[in-house]
Amino acid sequence: MKLYRFLTGPDDASFCHKVSAALNKGWELEGSPTLSFNSQTGQMIAGQAVVKTVHGKEYDPEMKLSEQ
Template sequence: MKVYRFLTGPDDASFCHRVTAALNKGWELCGSPSMTFNSQTGQVIAGQAIVKDVAGKDYDPEMKLSEQ
């Protein structure tokens, strides 16, 4: 089974740490990162798609993808 997640958050060190933690748990980057600017808060928001192959499991909409 292949699982997909899209991580988002302010473009800061904590976002980079979340992506790094996911990579170290076997997730892989999927495509380029995206960024947008929130003019109301003055923040740049980053996003990164990640995917992971999980052997021996079938997809279930109730599963917590972050725990795979």
Template sequence: MKLYRFLSGPDDSSFCHKVTAALNKGWELSGSPTYAFDAATGTMRCGQAVVKEVAGKDYHPDMKLGEQ
């Protein structure tokens, strides 16, 4: 099965660490990162889609994608 996640966070090192952790768990970048101003908080936000192929399992909506 192929899994998809969209990671998001503030424009700081915590976002980079979140993406790095996903890459080290076998996730791969998918597409370009996004960068947008959050008017509610007055901060910049980052986003990155990641995908992962997992053999031998079937998708279920209740699964925790970050644990795969």
């Protein structure tokens, strides 16, 4: 089973730590990172897709992807 997540957060060290934590749990980067500007807050928002192949499980829409 292949899982997909799209991580988002402010473009700062906390976002980098979020992506690093996912990589250390076996997730892999998928595609290029993205940046967008939130004009209401004046903040840059970063995004990165990650994927992970999990063997021996079936997909369930109720599963918490961050715990896989």
